[in-house]
Amino acid sequence: MFYVTMTDNFMSGWGNAQGKTNKLVFECENMKEAKTVESNAHKRDEMTYVSIRSTKPYYDNNRYVTQFKTKEDYPKWYMENAF
Numbered sequence: 001m002f003y004v005t006m007t008d009n010f011m012s013g014w015g016n017a018q019g020k021t022n023k024l025v026f027e028c029e030n031m032k033e034a035k036t037v038e039s040n041a042h043k044r045d046e047m048t049y050v051s052i053r054s055t056k057p058y059y060d061n062n063r064y065v066t067q068f069k070t071k072e073d074y075p076k077w078y079m080e081n082a083f
Contacts, residue, residue, distance in 0.1 A: 002034040003027060003053045010046035017065040025057055025068045026077060033071075036080050043083040 004026040011022040024047075028034040034052045041050040059066045069077070076082045 001027065001029065001054075001056075002031055003055070003057055004034050004037040004041065004050065005053060005057050006041050006047045006050040008046060009048055020062075021064050023057075023059050023064050023066045025066060026074070027068060027070050028078075033078060037077050039080070040077050040083050 006024050008022040008024050011017055013019065013021075016022075026034075026037045028037060031052075038050055038052055041047045057066075071078045
């Protein structure tokens with residue numbers, strides 16, 4: 001299992017993330033899938049601090065709103081050159 005983490009600057013600072021940073025974490029079955037999600041994230045201006053991890057990330061709830069996403073949640077993110 002791999003995890004692609006990123007900061008969603010559009011959703012940070014308001015709504016559920018008021019006063020916090022919104023982090024997205026995409027769960028991936030293998031490195032190929034992780035590389036695809038990573039590539040798609042780099043093509044979106046609102047996503048920064050994109051990285052691939054082999055351990056499940058933890059972010060302090062006082063500073064971050066963390067959303068874990070899967071292929072079922074956002075299938076387009078797992079498609080090559082989706083954005």
